[in-house]
Every structure is written in C-alpha cells, then in structure tokens.
Amino acid sequence: MKYVTIKDIAAALGISKSTVSRALNGDVKNVSKETLQKIVDTAASMGYRRNELAVNLRAKSNHVIGILVPEITTPFAMSFIASVQKIVSAKGYRVSIAFSNESPETERMNLEMFINSRVDGILISTCHNTANLSTYEDILQRKIPLVFFDRTIAELPVSSVRSNDYIKSFFMVEHLIMSGKRKILHIAGPNHIQNTIERTRGYRDALAKFRIPFNPELVVQCGVGVEDGSAAIEQAFQKGLDFDAVFCFTETQAFGAKRCLQEHGFAIPADVAICCMSGTILSTLVYPQITAVEQQVEEMGEVATSLLLDKINDFSAPEQTIILNAKMVIRNSTVENPPAENA
Amino acid sequence: MKYVTIKDIAAALGISKSTVSRALNGDVKNVSKETLQKIVDTAASMGYRRNELAVNLRAKSNHVIGILVPEITTPFAMSFIASVQKIVSAKGYRVSIAFSNESPETERMNLEMFINSRVDGILISTCHNTANLSTYEDILQRKIPLVFFDRTIAELPVSSVRSNDYIKSFFMVEHLIMSGKRKILHIAGPNHIQNTIERTRGYRDALAKFRIPFNPELVVQCGVGVEDGSAAIEQAFQKGLDFDAVFCFTETQAFGAKRCLQEHGFAIPADVAICCMSGTILSTLVYPQITAVEQQVEEMGEVATSLLLDKINDFSAPEQTIILNAKMVIRNSTVENPPAENA
DNA sequence: AACGATTGCGGGAACGGTTGCGAAAAAATA
DNA sequence: TATTTTTTCGCAACCGTTCCCGCAATCGTT
Numbered sequence: 001m002k003y004v005t006i007k008d009i010a011a012a013l014g015i016s017k018s019t020v021s022r023a024l025n026g027d028v029k030n031v032s033k034e035t036l037q038k039i040v041d042t043a044a045s046m047g048y049r050r051n052e053l054a055v056n057l058r059a060k061s062n063h064v065i066g067i068l069v070p071e072i073t074t075p076f077a078m079s080f081i082a083s084v085q086k087i088v089s090a091k092g093y094r095v096s097i098a099f100s101n102e103s104p105e106t107e108r109m110n111l112e113m114f115i116n117s118r119v120d121g122i123l124i125s126t127c128h129n130t131a132n133l134s135t136y137e138d139i140l141q142r143k144i145p146l147v148f149f150d151r152t153i154a155e156l157p158v159s160s161v162r163s164n165d166y167i168k169s170f171f172m173v174e175h176l177i178m179s180g181k182r183k184i185l186h187i188a189g190p191n192h193i194q195n196t197i198e199r200t201r202g203y204r205d206a207l208a209k210f211r212i213p214f215n216p217e218l219v220v221q222c223g224v225g226v227e228d229g230s231a232a233i234e235q236a237f238q239k240g241l242d243f244d245a246v247f248c249f250t251e252t253q254a255f256g257a258k259r260c261l262q263e264h265g266f267a268i269p270a271d272v273a274i275c276c277m278s279g280t281i282l283s284t285l286v287y288p289q290i291t292a293v294e295q296q297v298e299e300m301g302e303v304a305t306s307l308l309l310d311k312i313n314d315f316s317a318p319e320q321t322i323i324l325n326a327k328m329v330i331r332n333s334t335v336e337n338p339p340a341e342n343a
Numbered sequence: 344m345k346y347v348t349i350k351d352i353a354a355a356l357g358i359s360k361s362t363v364s365r366a367l368n369g370d371v372k373n374v375s376k377e378t379l380q381k382i383v384d385t386a387a388s389m390g391y392r393r394n395e396l397a398v399n400l401r402a403k404s405n406h407v408i409g410i411l412v413p414e415i416t417t418p419f420a421m422s423f424i425a426s427v428q429k430i431v432s433a434k435g436y437r438v439s440i441a442f443s444n445e446s447p448e449t450e451r452m453n454l455e456m457f458i459n460s461r462v463d464g465i466l467i468s469t470c471h472n473t474a475n476l477s478t479y480e481d482i483l484q485r486k487i488p489l490v491f492f493d494r495t496i497a498e499l500p501v502s503s504v505r506s507n508d509y510i511k512s513f514f515m516v517e518h519l520i521m522s523g524k525r526k527i528l529h530i531a532g533p534n535h536i537q538n539t540i541e542r543t544r545g546y547r548d549a550l551a552k553f554r555i556p557f558n559p560e561l562v563v564q565c566g567v568g569v570e571d572g573s574a575a576i577e578q579a580f581q582k583g584l585d586f587d588a589v590f591c592f593t594e595t596q597a598f599g600a601k602r603c604l605q606e607h608g609f610a611i612p613a614d615v616a617i618c619c620m621s622g623t624i625l626s627t628l629v630y631p632q633i634t635a636v637e638q639q640v641e642e643m644g645e646v647a648t649s650l651l652l653d654k655i656n657d658f659s660a661p662e663q664t665i666i667l668n669a670k671m672v673i674r675n676s677t678v679e680n681p682p683a684e685n686a
Numbered sequence: 687a688a689c690g691a692t693t694g695c696g697g698g699a700a701c702g703g704t705t706g707c708g709a710a711a712a713a714a715t716a
Numbered sequence: 717t718a719t720t721t722t723t724t725c726g727c728a729a730c731c732g733t734t735c736c737c738g739c740a741a742t743c744g745t746t
C-alpha cells in the first residue's frame with residue numbers, strides 16, 4: 001500500500017478515525033494521554049503521511065503562494081523568490097512559481113492556473129505589455145489577495161511595492177556629472193513601461209540641474225539583454241557619437257556595454273564611466289565592479305510577502321503602495337577610488 | 344460567493360452535478376449537445392473555476408513535480424528549473440520548488456513536504472553532506488518517482504543525470520598546458536563530494552600526461568562562492584606560490600579569482616590564464632570572457648524530466664544513469680584569439 | 687443519593703469533484 | 717406494435733481529512 005490513511009490506523013487500533021485525527025493534531029483536551037500516545041506510535045510505525053490534498057480541500061486553502069515573474073533566470077527574480085520562500089515556508093506555505101516570458105497570454109494562463117489550484121495569494125511582477133486587466137479584476141472579485149511588485153499597475157486598487165526609480169536615477173546621473181563626466185549616453189529600456197519613463201526622467205532632470213543641454217541622440221532605446229547593451233555601444237560608435245559615460249537602464253545592458261567598450265580598448269572609468277539601475281550581486285563579479293542602484297530585493301520580498309499575508313489574514317486590510325529606497329553603490333566603474341560602501 | 348461549484352451550476356439549471364461534471368469534461372458520449380452547451384455557457388457566465396484540489400484528491404495525484412536544489416540563486420538551478428517547467432507545464436503539471444541550503448535537515452524537511460503534498464515525482468540535486476538515505480528509501484518504497492541530477496548518489500537504485508566531469512576536467516587542464524601554462528593552480532571544491540574528486544582527478548591525470556610533477560601546494564580546497572575564489576588567490580600570494588594559470592571548480596570561484604588577479608594588476612590571460620568547470624552564461628558577461636566547461640543545463644532538464652515522466656507513467660521503467668557531454672568553450676581568459684565556438 | 691459537569695470517544699456530514707451503474711426516455715429494429 | 721438498442725441523465729459511493737454533535741462513563745458537589 002502506497003499511503004496509509006487515518007482510517008487504516010483507526011482500523012488497526014479498533015478506534016474511530018475521528019479520534020485518530022484528533023490525536024494526530026495534538027488535541028489533548030479530547031483524547032486521553034494513553035490513546036494519543038498509542039495513535040502517534042502506530043502512525044509512526046505504519047509510516048503515516050498526512051494527505052495535504054484532503055486537508056486543503058476541507059480547509060479550502062492550498063497553503064500555497066503563487067509567484068508570477070516575467071523571467072525566472074534573472075538574479076532579481078531568484079533573490080525575490082528565495083526571499084519570499086524563506087518567510088512563508090516558516091508559516092507553513094509553499095510557493096508555486098510561474099513565469100510569463102513577457103507574454104500577456106502566458107501570464108493570463110498562469111494566473112488562471114493559480115486560481116484553479118486555489119492559491120492563497122499571488123505575488124506578481126507583470127510582463128511588459130500587460131493586457132490582463134480583466135484577469136486581475138477577476139482575481140480581485142474572488143477576493144484572492146494580490147500584491148504587485150517591481151512592475152506595478154497604477155489603475156488597480158491593489159497593494160504594490162517598488163523602488164524610487166526617479167530619484168535614484170537622478171542621483172546616479174548627478175554622480176556621473178560630479179565625477180567630471182558631461183557627455184552621458186543613456187541606454188534606456190522599452191518605451192512602454194513605467195520604469196523606463198521614470199528613469200529617463202531622472203536622467204533628464206539631473207542634466208537640467210547642471211545646465212547640460214539634453215541631446216536626444218544620446219538616448220538609445222533597446223532591449224534589456226546583454227547583447228542589446230553591447231549592440232547599443234557599437235551603434236553609438238557607428239553614429240560617431242561622442243560620450244564619456246554610459247548610464248544603463250539595467251545591469252545586463254551595462255555588462256554588454258562594458259564588455260564592448262573594453263574590447264574596443266577603452267579604460268573604465270578613465271575613458272568611459274559606466275553605471276546602471278537594477279544592479280545585483282552580479283555587478284561585483286566583473287572587473288571593474290559596476291556602480292549601480294541596487295533594488296533591495298530581499299526587502300522587497302519581505303515587504304511584498306508581509307502585505308500579502310496581511311491580506312490573506314484579513315482581506316479588508318488596506319491597500320498600500322510602498323516605495324522602497326533603492327541603494328546606490330559606487331564602485332570602480334565610475335570612480336577610481338570609491339568609498340567603502342555607501343547608500 | 345468566492346467560488347461557484349458544479350453543484351451551484353447544477354442547481355441553477357435544475358440538473359444533477361454528475362451531468363455538469365461530464366459536460367465540463369467534454370464527455371460528448373454521455374451528454375446531449377444542447378445540455379452540454381447550456382452547461383458550458385452558464386459555467387462561463389457564472390465564472391466557474393474547476394477546483395483542482397478536489398480533482399487531485401479524487402485522482403490521488405497532485406499534478407505537481409517537486410524540484411529540490413541546494414541553492415536557488417544560481418544560474419544553473421534557475422535554468423534547470425526553467426527547462427523542466429517548460430516541458431511539464433505543457434503536460435499539465437506544475438512544479439514546486441524547494442531548496443536545501445546545503446543542509447541535510449532542510450532537505451529532509453522539504454522532501455517530507457513533497458511526500459505530504461503527494462507530488463507525482465521528485466527531481467533532486469542533493470546537498471553536499473547528504474545524510475538522507477533513509478528518506479530517499481522511504482520515497483522509493485512509496486513508489487514515488489525520483490530522479491537525481493547533477494549531484495547524484497551512487498548507492499541508490501534510481502535514475503540519474505550528470506556530466507562527464509572527469510574527462511572534461513582533463514581536457515580543460517590539457518588545454519591550459521597546450522597554451523603554454525605549466526604552473527596551474529587548482530581551486531578545488533569541498534572534499535566530500537563526488538564532483539570534487541572527479542575534477543581533481545582530471546587535473547592530476549592531465550598533468551601526468553605531460554609529465555608535469557604534481558605539486559600538492561597548488562591545490563587549494565575551499566567553498567564555491569565568489570569570495571572563496573578571491574580569498575584563495577590572496578592566500579596563494581601570501582604563501583608565495585608561483586602560478587601562471589588557475590583552474591577552478593566552479594564559475595563563481597573563477598569570478599572571484601579573476602577579479603582579485605585583475606585588482607593586483609595581472610593581465611589575463613598573458614600573466615595568468617583562468618578557466619573553470621560549471622560555467623554558465625555568466626562567463627560571457629565578464630571581461631575577458633571566461634573559458635569554461637558548461638553543463639548542458641537545458642538538456643539536463645530535458646533528460647531528467649523525461650526519465651521522471653517515464654517513471655510516473657510506469658514505475659517499473661528501468662533505472663538509467665545518463666552522462667551528458669558537457670561542452671568546453673574556449674574564450675579570452677585562456678587564449679588571446681579563441682576559435683569562434685567550440686565543443 | 688441525585689444531579690450537573692467534564693472527559694473520551696464514535697458517528698456522520700461535509701469539502702468539490704469523478705465515475706460505475708442503473709433507469710428512463712428516445713430511437714432503431716424486427 | 718413489441719422488442720432491442722442507444723442516448724441521456726441521476727444516484728450514490730468515493731478520495732482523506734476535519735469537525736460538529738451526541739452519548740456514555742467518570743467525577744465532583746451538595
């Protein structure tokens with residue numbers, strides 16, 4: 001027999017399954033000490049394993065948190081998932097992970113899978129061109145707790161957690177300028193997402209503060225991959241653009257840009273400085289290490305989870321929009337001698 | 344009402360829930376065309392969502408594949424998971440992910456969680472100092488399909504997938520020697536795992552082939568993190584060791600080693616060449632790009648999944664041990680002008 | 687001695703589906 | 717028209733657990 005049930009235990013002991021259930025749940029008030037011990041012992045010796053499926057059906061809860069991310073193979077997603085996992089597993093929840101591959105259709109499918117499997121709550125970072133408002137609304141109508149993180153949707157009355165992109169972007173460009181750079185190339189992100197707008201706004205406003213004229217040619221919009229960053233630099237060379245710093249939308253772009261510049265023999269940061277938003281631990285792997293604004297991924301996971309658990313606990317908990325303070329870390333890709341560690 | 348059930352639909356239409364169930368499962372043989380259409384329509388308009396919990400309880404199957412990895416925040420784990428996810432989701436399975444943090448205790452806990460939640464199969468890469476033989480045996484006794492990947496356990500009669508570590512390690516060191524290096528530092532892994540033994544054996548045998556005497560001082564054993572690699576180099580300097588190449592057990596060690604060497608002003612590969620096992624896409628992000636033996640992660644995911652699905656389909660399917668051919672990619676960290684792409 | 691309170695346990699209805707079996711109705715055949 | 721076959725559907729059991737309700741025995745109190 002593959003699995004023994006409480007019925008089997010009851011039969012073996014000649015008692016009712018109710019008592020067995022109670023005993024195994026440690027109900028000391030309704031089971032005598034001896035019976036309880038006897039039940040626990042035989043359960044162990046028979047290799048009993050509580051069937052969560054049955055428990056969950058009865059409890060109408062899966063004890064599962066669904067996490068939906070655009071991509072899974074990014075340090076950001078991994079760290080976020082790990083952070084959530086760590087917290088909720090201590091509270092008896094498991095996490096179920098799905099990814100949208102930046103496709104709204106896949107996103108919708110996965111959300112419906114979450115609904116069908118009766119997850120207790122959903123954490124989601126939407127894909128770029130999101131088109132699933134009706135699905136989100138369906139989820140809300142069913143009173144399934146939902147929290148957006150990183151990429152949020154302003155239209156919906158749901159809690160969300162993201163970083164203060166604009167101001168950190170501003171500070172980063174300011175840092176470049178104060179390091180003596182003036183011709184700053186900005187490798188931006190896809191133009192239909194909120195983050196791109198915020199970060200590019202920070203870039204422009206920092207230039208304005210120092211009365212550096214904005215040159216549209218110095219802003220190139222492209223994908224967020226390593227090769228995109230590399231290609232952006234190649235393209236800038238071909239256009240004959242003159243620049244002494246590069247400010248990237250993502251870390252991966254920065255990797256590509258840096259590698260391309262190094263392959264062309266440029267010294268970093270002397271000839272060209274490089275920095276980026278969305279930095280992660282990877283920025284410290286390369287040489288020189290990259291100055292970056294790092295999202296507090298761990299913290300984002302913790303905050304998002306906390307908001308979600310609140311909602312799970314009481315669906316009428318108020319919606320909150322939390323803006324985390326991303327951390328700017330200055331490293332060798334922008335200055336020769338960076339401070340030890342800085343916020 | 345949060346969720347409508349087939350009973351609700353049945354009541355709304357004045358028919359039995361059996362018929363509703365059949366209709367929703369597309370049982371054309373037992374439901375008339377009109378009734379079926381009527382049921383499907385009202386189900387849609389009432390916002391019915393099949394409760395997977397109930398279905399799974401009845402079917403005694405969760406339609407979930409459990410994946411247990413030592414760490415989640417590695418490109419290897421992520422790519423593997425993504426690869427499995429892609430395949431099984433097409434077959435109606437979800438994946439549940441857990442990690443052991445290299446702790447046998449956590450590993451055991453998570454395995455028991457998998458058992459309790461009645462997963463249909465388990466893919467596992469064991470933690471370093473594994474001590475859960477009895478748990479594995481429990482799983483096998485319950486006839487829960489189990490497949491090991493990457494880190495395997497020879498003692499157990501289960502299918503497994505891993506790479507040909509020894510020979511690739513041998514080739515890698517041979518490559519260094521043929522590039523003119525002779526004093527090769529080997530940053531090895533923890534000494535109680537199989538992979539360390541295999542790879543170090545490859546190192547020694549390659550030296551032997553070229554009649555280079557083996558110097559135990561040139562083998563340092565340490566953790567697999569970036570900082571471990573960096574520390575290993577620092578330590579080598581302090582010991583006054585003389586070396587012109589570094590062969591790392593993992594990619595992360597190589598990152599640390601490379602960064603440390605560059606910070607000390609060494610030219611790579613001219614002064615010191617660097618290469619490693621367990622390479623991933625990350626090796627191409629850095630400058631110079633790192634020569635590495637890359638596991639075919641995608642393929643490993645596919646093969647492991649295939650073995651597992653076979654077992655799920657028929658538990659008496661034969662156990663297989665599959666050795667994948669890892670791919671050695673020569674890049675700028677060992678030679679100035681690497682071939683375009685090579686196996 | 688009588689009576690309420692407590693303790694320990696069993697019976698059985700849920701949770702939301704699926705499915706074998708049988709019955710009624712409809713259609714096909716003799 | 718009578719009989720057989722087919723279609724269409726309902727009944728009820730089942731998956732493994734929880735939990736409400738009720739009953740008997742024990743205990744304590746006056």
